[in-house]
Amino acid sequence: MFKELKINSEISCPELRVIGVNNEMIGIITLAQALKLADEAGMDLVLITETSKPPVAKIIDYSKFRYEQIKKEKTQRKEQRKNMVDIKEVQLSIGIQENEIAFKLNKARECIMDGDKVKVCINRLRGRKTQLADKGVAVVSQFAERMLDIADIETPVAKSGVPGRNINIMVMLAPKKKK
Known part of the structure; x- marks a missing residue:
């Protein structure tokens, strides 16, 4: 000012x-x-x-x-x-269908192409769903692997929260560095 x-x-x-x-x-x-x-x-x-x-x-x-x-x-x-990098978020669920994954992959690709980082996550696994945390990790990992042609994994797939009560799973993707 x-x-x-x-x-x-x-x-x-x-x-x-x-x-x-x-x-x-x-x-x-x-x-x-x-x-x-x-x-x-x-x-x-x-x-x-x-x-x-x-x-x-x-x-x-x-x-x-x-x-x-x-x-x-x-x-x-x-x-x-203009020089700031935004972080866009893509939320997935454990029971996500293939067509929804394809749609969210396209949205994430657009964000990566614009130069933004993408946070892919499954939030708030509660109650009985906490037993399916390994499946959630697999869904997020599969999503990240399908983005590797245009993005690098900045932070690997990680689970956080209180086991048995509230679990969050996330991975951070960043645009590939130009050589």
């Missing part, structure tokens, strides 16, 4: 190191002289760094400067978002 800077009469430092309109160093002058120079140029006196000795101020058009800073931040956020 753009940090609002002190401008013109908000500045309280008695002496400032002033940078002119064309980025030329004017020198260390009093606040009154700096405000007069900025007023003559039809610009604003903006306090850039308050911590240095003496503080640095610049004569610029503040609204234009602020607009450019906000625009730069937006493009940086957009670039950052």
Whole structure:
């Protein structure tokens, strides 16, 4: 987020190191002289760094400067978002049919092709279904094996949870690295 800077009469430092309109160093002058120079140029006196000795101020058009800073931040956020990898989730069940597996394989392939990671899981095996956890591991493993042509297994098939009560089975797939 753009940090609002002190401008013109908000500045309280008695002496400032002033940078002119064309980025030329004017020198260390009093606040009154700096405000007069900025007023003559039809610009604003903006306090850039308050911590240095003496503080640095610049004569610029503040609204234009602020607009450019906000625009730069937006493009940086957009670039950052573009480089992020999303994790998509595909949920399976122990009694899943072949046609449903084929459908979910296609969806997972689309996600991998888009550069996203895919988490394949069977969630919340409870009660009597916990006895079928090995079958769940087989279903998830088979799904992962069918994706190996375009994806690498990032985290192997793993069971988690409390045995006999609540079991989750999952594997994480990532797009293959380009050589």
